[in-house]
Amino acid sequence: MQTQVIRRVIVLGVVAIAGIIGMQTYWVATTWNLNDTEFSQKAQLALYGVARQLAAENNAALPKRDIVRQRSSNYFIVNTESEINAQRLEYLMQQELQRLNLDIDFEYAIFNCATNEMAYGGYCYADVDLQPGSLPTTDRTLPPDDDLLYYFGIKFPTRIGYIWQKMQLVVFLSVILILTVAFFAYSLVIILRQRRLAHMQKEFIDNMTHEFKTPLSTIRVAATVLSRDEKVAGDPRLSRYAHLIYSQYERLNGQIEKVLQIANTEKGNFEIKRERVDLQTLLPPLLESASARVEEREGKLTWQLPQRPLHLLADPLHLTNILYNLLDNAIKYGGAAPRVAVVGRVANAYLHLAISDRGPGIAPEYQPKLFDKFYRVPTGDVHDVKGFGLGLYYVRQICRAHHWDIRVESKPGRGTTLHLRLPLSPAPEAVPA
Structure with missing residues (x-):
């Protein structure tokens, strides 16, 4: 994977993560504000209902304005302008909260004119099964209001917990999002680490293959000199060894060239120089060489091509x-x-x-991986065919560069056929005289 692609993935990933986190933060803040506003409105409605019922029981009129004052996010002052009974206040407050489905604890205090202080009334639990020690105790002091005479104060100590409880779904989704972002970041770190290791491995292979070229050239020269020497040529055993050295040089050199070609294709350093090539001229030498190899193994190579020029635009x-x-x-x-x-x-x-053989064939589950790099069809503990698994990978890379189609057709026990679909190059138009 090229460096530019990695950078684009990182930039796009960071932008996507920032956008998702921003949207989630906005969603959480908006949901919090909506629930907070809903809580304040319900609390004021409940307090207004309590004040109205207390005034009716005392045959008094409610103030024209400022009946409910919100002193803080969870503390309210209610002006009644009439005397207040603590037990009645507690009962009416619980009834109003239940009517508005506001399931929350509260504590209250009533202003005492004699002491000019707030007389603490008590702490009321939304869940009647809770014991008094089940929740944190408060400081039991509520601030008074200097402008009013008959009033009481209501405080909701668990307001924040109540709102968070209403936002359980949002909190759950936010946790899932955080885990997803963390997993993405961890995956990105792993990808970068693996890319660095793969790059180091590729550089090592490239350097190693290039270093092999010098001794191989020396081996080739030495094998050529040996095979041409009269004494060696006259000795069948020495002549066979000289040819063996040269054949092994060709084999090793071919594998190294293949590794170098693969490295160049992956780096994008290779160029496709398209020319108008006649396959009828290019293919016969390859077929004759392959036929000789097949006959050495007592096999047979046959070919059948159209009796016409086969011009291709290819490297x-x-x-x-x-x-x-x-x-x-x-x-x-x-x-x-x-x-x-x-x-x-x-x-x-x-x-x-189509190039076919009558070998053992390839099982269907292995065929999709046939063109993968370094992949070789599993054969158990038997490795009678040597190779790196680079040949078909190289073939696919070149076919992709030329926009050619290649596919495999194989059945176990019935051989394998590789199909190439190559566009023919039209004959050049004659230039008028």
Whole structure:
């Protein structure tokens, strides 16, 4: 994954998280304000109802204004302008709160003209089953009001807890959001860490493969000199060893070149240089080389191509590489005596090329992963076919760069076929004389 993509993911993730947290904060604050406003309105209605009933019982008239004064968020002063009975006040207050579904504790005090102080009345629980010691005790002092004569004060000590209880769903969703954000942040840290380790691993592989090129070149020169020496050529045993060294050099060099090609494709350093290539000219040498390898294993390679030019707009080097890889796979996994077939047909300005073998085939559950990097079909403890699992990955990368289609068709016990769908290049228009 490129650095720019990682940065975009981080920036977009941070913006998304900030937006979600902002929206959630706004939602929580708005919900709190609505519940707080609802609480204040219900409390004032309940207190007004109590004041009205007390005035009616005393045959007195209510003040024209300032009946209920809110001194703080949870403390109210109620002006009655008539005498107040403590037991009656407590009973009426409980009735009004129940009528308005305001299930909350309260404490009250009545102004005493003789002492010019608030006479504490008591603490009333919303839940009658609670014992007096079940909730925190208060300071039992409520502030008076200097402008009034007959009044009482009501305080709601558990107002904050009551509002939070009304917001249980919002709190639950907020906790879920916090956990989600924390998980996203943790995942982002893990992704960045894994990317750093993958980058270090890739750099190590790149450096290692480049370092191998120098000794391999030396081995190639030494093997060539040995094979051309008259004494070595005259000794069958030494000649066989010289050819063995050179063949192993070619094998190791091919694997290193494949790793380097994969590294270049992932870094975006490779370029597709499209040219007008005739597959009828490019494919036969590859088929002849593959046929020789198949015959060495007592197998057979057959091919059938349309009798016409097959011009493609492609990079000749990469096209040669992917065809070689597909033929190499068919030979390696075609069994002890591989039977490989290459069939091409033209339809709707496309060349449909199929490379088949009669090997053990691939189970359906493994086929979607066949083009993954380093993936090899599990074979238990038997590893009779060597490789890195890079060939088909490279083939898919080149097909993607050319916008070609490739798919696999396989059934266990009936072999495997890889299908390529390549657009044919139209013949260039003749330039009029």
